[in-house]
Amino acid sequence: MRDGLDALYRRNDPSAAVTAFEQVLSRNSQHYGANYQIAVALDRLGRRLEARVFWQKVLVFAESYKDTQTMEAARARLEEKQ
Numbered sequence: 001m002r003d004g005l006d007a008l009y010r011r012n013d014p015s016a017a018v019t020a021f022e023q024v025l026s027r028n029s030q031h032y033g034a035n036y037q038i039a040v041a042l043d044r045l046g047r048r049l050e051a052r053v054f055w056q057k058v059l060v061f062a063e064s065y066k067d068t069q070t071m072e073a074a075r076a077r078l079e080e081k082q
Contacts, residue, residue: 001024017038
């Protein structure tokens with residue numbers, strides 16, 4: 001996670017971030033943070049259809065955790081036109 005967050009937010013390298021978050025998800029596909037962050041990274045790369053799959057997962061997680069802020073972010077992203 002640390003490498004992905006560093007790539008995405010400090011180095012502004014969403015491609016490297018996707019790779020890092022994919023590694024996390026290969027070990028734990030239910031990792032809430034990795035699903036959220038890979039959705040953000042894919043959006044930044046313009047890979048919106050791929051990101052959509054992760055935003056859908058994030059919304060389910062957020063609803064189960066009652067994470068209102070993330071629910072709103074995921075819903076807003078899912079409502080955007082492709």
